[in-house]
Amino acid sequence: MEPKKQKRKPAPAGPIPLMPLRDLVVFPHMVAPLFVGRARSIAAIEASLARDRRLVLATQLKAAQEEPGKGDLHKVGCLAEVLQVFKLPDGGVRVLLEGRRRVRLAALTQEQPFFAAKVEELAGDGSAPADAEEEALLREVRGQFERHAKLNGKMPPEPLLPLLAVPELGRAADLMATQAGLKAEAKQALLEAEEPRARLELLGKSLAAENEILEIEKRIHGRVRRGMEKVQREAYLREQMRVIQRELGQKEEAGGESAELKQRLAAGRLPKEARDKALKEIERLDRMAPYSAEATVVRTYLDWLLSLPWGKRSPDRLDLKRAEAILDEDHHGLEKPKQRVLEFLAVRRLLGRGKAAKGPILCLVGPPGVGKTSLAKSVARALGREYQRISLGGVRDEAEIRGHRRTYIGAMPGRIIQGLRRAKHCNPVLLLDEIDKMAADFRGDPASALLEVLDPEQNKGFTDHYLDAEFDLSEVLFIATANGLHNIPAPLRDRMEVIEIGGYTEEEKLAIARRFLLPKQLKAHGLKPGQLELGDEGLRRLVRSYTREAGVRGLEREITALCRKAAREVVQGGAKARVQATAASLPRLLGAPKFNREDEAVANGEGLATGLAWTEAGGEVLAIEAALFKGKGALALTGKLGDVMKESAQAALSYIRSRAKALGIPADFHKAFDIHLHIPEGATPKDGPSAGITMAVALASALARRSVRPGLVMTGEITLRGRVLAVGGIKEKVLAAHRAGAKVLLLPRANRRDLEEVPLAVRKALQIYLVSSMDQVLKLALEPRRARQASQSQRPAALAEAEAWKEGGLPQ
Numbered sequence: 134m135e136p137k138k139q140k141r142k143p144a145p146a147g148p149i150p151l152m153p154l155r156d157l158v159v160f161p162h163m164v165a166p167l168f169v170g171r172a173r174s175i176a177a178i179e180a181s182l183a184r185d186r187r188l189v190l191a192t193q194l195k196a197a198q199e200e201p202g203k204g205d206l207h208k209v210g211c212l213a214e215v216l217q218v219f220k221l222p223d224g225g226v227r228v229l230l231e232g233r234r235r236v237r238l239a240a241l242t243q244e245q246p247f248f249a250a251k252v253e254e255l256a257g258d259g260s261a262p263a264d265a266e267e268e269a270l271l272r273e274v275r276g277q278f279e280r281h282a283k284l285n286g287k288m289p290p291e292p293l294l295p296l297l298a299v300p301e302l303g304r305a306a307d308l309m310a311t312q313a314g315l316k317a318e319a320k321q322a323l324l325e326a327e328e329p330r331a332r333l334e335l336l337g338k339s340l341a342a343e344n345e346i347l348e349i350e351k352r353i354h355g356r357v358r359r360g361m362e363k364v365q366r367e368a369y370l371r372e373q374m375r376v377i378q379r380e381l382g383q384k385e386e387a388g389g390e391s392a393e394l395k396q397r398l399a400a401g402r403l404p405k406e407a408r409d410k411a412l413k414e415i416e417r418l419d420r421m422a423p424y425s426a427e428a429t430v431v432r433t434y435l436d437w438l439l440s441l442p443w444g445k446r447s448p449d450r451l452d453l454k455r456a457e458a459i460l461d462e463d464h465h466g467l468e469k470p471k472q473r474v475l476e477f478l479a480v481r482r483l484l485g486r487g488k489a490a491k492g493p494i495l496c497l498v499g500p501p502g503v504g505k506t507s508l509a510k511s512v513a514r515a516l517g518r519e520y521q522r523i524s525l526g527g528v529r530d531e532a533e534i535r536g537h538r539r540t541y542i543g544a545m546p547g548r549i550i551q552g553l554r555r556a557k558h559c560n561p562v563l564l565l566d567e568i569d570k571m572a573a574d575f576r577g578d579p580a581s582a583l584l585e586v587l588d589p590e591q592n593k594g595f596t597d598h599y600l601d602a603e604f605d606l607s608e609v610l611f612i613a614t615a616n617g618l619h620n621i622p623a624p625l626r627d628r629m630e631v632i633e634i635g636g637y638t639e640e641e642k643l644a645i646a647r648r649f650l651l652p653k654q655l656k657a658h659g660l661k662p663g664q665l666e667l668g669d670e671g672l673r674r675l676v677r678s679y680t681r682e683a684g685v686r687g688l689e690r691e692i693t694a695l696c697r698k699a700a701r702e703v704v705q706g707g708a709k710a711r712v713q714a715t716a717a718s719l720p721r722l723l724g725a726p727k728f729n730r731e732d733e734a735v736a737n738g739e740g741l742a743t744g745l746a747w748t749e750a751g752g753e754v755l756a757i758e759a760a761l762f763k764g765k766g767a768l769a770l771t772g773k774l775g776d777v778m779k780e781s782a783q784a785a786l787s788y789i790r791s792r793a794k795a796l797g798i799p800a801d802f803h804k805a806f807d808i809h810l811h812i813p814e815g816a817t818p819k820d821g822p823s824a825g826i827t828m829a830v831a832l833a834s835a836l837a838r839r840s841v842r843p844g845l846v847m848t849g850e851i852t853l854r855g856r857v858l859a860v861g862g863i864k865e866k867v868l869a870a871h872r873a874g875a876k877v878l879l880l881p882r883a884n885r886r887d888l889e890e891v892p893l894a895v896r897k898a899l900q901i902y903l904v905s906s907m908d909q910v911l912k913l914a915l916e917p918r919r920a921r922q923a924s925q926s927q928r929p930a931a932l933a934e935a936e937a938w939k940e941g942g943l944p945q
Contacts, residue, residue: 150181150247153191155192161257166228167227168226174247187233210252215228267330274336277344284344303329303333356376394411460512464511467504477610493610494613498631500749513562518561521564523566531578533579534586538598580621584625584628650689654689666712667692671713673716678726699714741759743757744827752869762806762807772813777820777822786808841916842914845879846870846879863890864891879913880904888901
């Protein structure tokens, strides 16, 4: 039978305020409470209240759209009446609406401050069933609705009974659609169905499809509940997802993940051992529940294994001139490290690009602030390789190097493998920073773990405990840094090529400050050229009077302080302000000078001698004081001295006693006097044999009542027979003597070869004597009894006996 055609009613007169709805469809006869927050929607409600309480409700095409436009609304909506309005404290509105009639949007007449539209009314509720076919259709839809209410479980049966008794086809369809759990798209299609019978047929199809889905969900739910004991929520949801995928005939998530992992494995360059392990773990993952804890561990392991740069290397730039230019551009001096890098490049060039050379293991040793870390960055830039820094300071756990075994919770690879993953290439420059700051405890010895990493004969097959597969480290260029070698175990030190980087001379510091530090800090503080003027004399006084260090870290801090002062004055005085940091104005800008060349450290005197010591921060001058007072020959040592230094003091005293007559000292002085030997800065630990001859000179000076020559410093180990033995750290000690303003320097003759490392400018500034016995030391160091201010020409044969350093070259 042909459906009855509904006559379209005339459109209501004039534009009506319109409110867009998100993911909600309102039907005629439906009462809907809404919370409204959008400004245009609130304005539309207020306009409706001011007129006749009529409001057009239209659903947005996209629910997520915050501010819909003219073309973002469905063309069919519902004309509603505003029943109640409540204003909320947050500025929003709670409104109660009742749908009246279907309407079609004929035209949007305005968009601001709210939507308004001209509408035309569509067909209404229709009539009761006119024949047996319409009656059967109504009963079928009612049956589907009752079934839907039971399956849904969210609709109480009592309020639904009146809906089933409505006789009109269109109204019955609207009321059932209002209560049914259908999607917004399906409800909008029902709203747009103008003819009541067609609307009812469409509702029946939608309910039948939704009921089928609910039946499947119910069956799955029952199957899952029957198959589980002691159900936990997470396990229940995981099993439910698997059953849903099986019901839909889809692959489980693990299968898709396995395909992706196998694709990554095929695209990688993994060696056979690692490839076999990866395939085995992928097969294990297939057999596991996708969200189990063990599956997460396997998934993480595979991600690490497949993310490593197996066989992926960056090409070396083998242009020696370019590399030399980069190294010179980034660093002043440091000739030996630069030459070593250029030699490595030359070897790679001779081997050819297709052949791999074993990466050397360089160890840059020197005090803080001399440019060890920045030199490694420059090496990477010169070679065209990736750079990664691995800090080893304070590392105590062997697993930090070799990785954790996967049996532990939170296991992960060691720092070497982590650095390679970040570098994304198998031949980066890896900086092992502060390699001398590692320690050992019950968790193992990380220094021993590094033996395999830094051995060119072994690291081709380095095995990380986490990966449990060999990784080739032979192409990695390892560069280690350390402040000293004494804390590095001998086996580890044997595997590295040690390059010592000494402190800087005054001229080198001036050049570094002018070329690198000052431009860097001017840029960092936003200062333009000329706003801070630091002349040569001002910079020289900054180096001499405000810093006394081997490196330039403290110098950079002082330059930073100057830049801060300049920035403040520029801000207060305007862009044209200029700050001139001269030698005279530095005290005003930075405060009183911290050091003085005429310091007591090299003044010397009766019972006071100045020695040289080596520390991890570079060379240092060491004042040693000796005092006598009546007693029974006791020797007191203060200044927090180590065992070796105490032994040197005993040896010095024994030597003085054996040479008492030659030195003009009473032979029984040890019975009449107590001796106190003190080294100032008692809170600082001191140890080593380097101060042996200095302590002997201080003792001889106090006992013989002869002053130590002003401006003289010395270093050397003493024996009971008065021999002077070689000591270490000569370059740092000589630079420290130069920084302290010393004039004369006594060194062991056996250290002649070490003077080649001292810059020529420092050698020329010092009068250096090479000595081999304490007799020479005492004759050079002690002033004559009666003429303490005797000139150099009055000194006896001591100068001839000691081997004098000739300006510009080694003594022959």
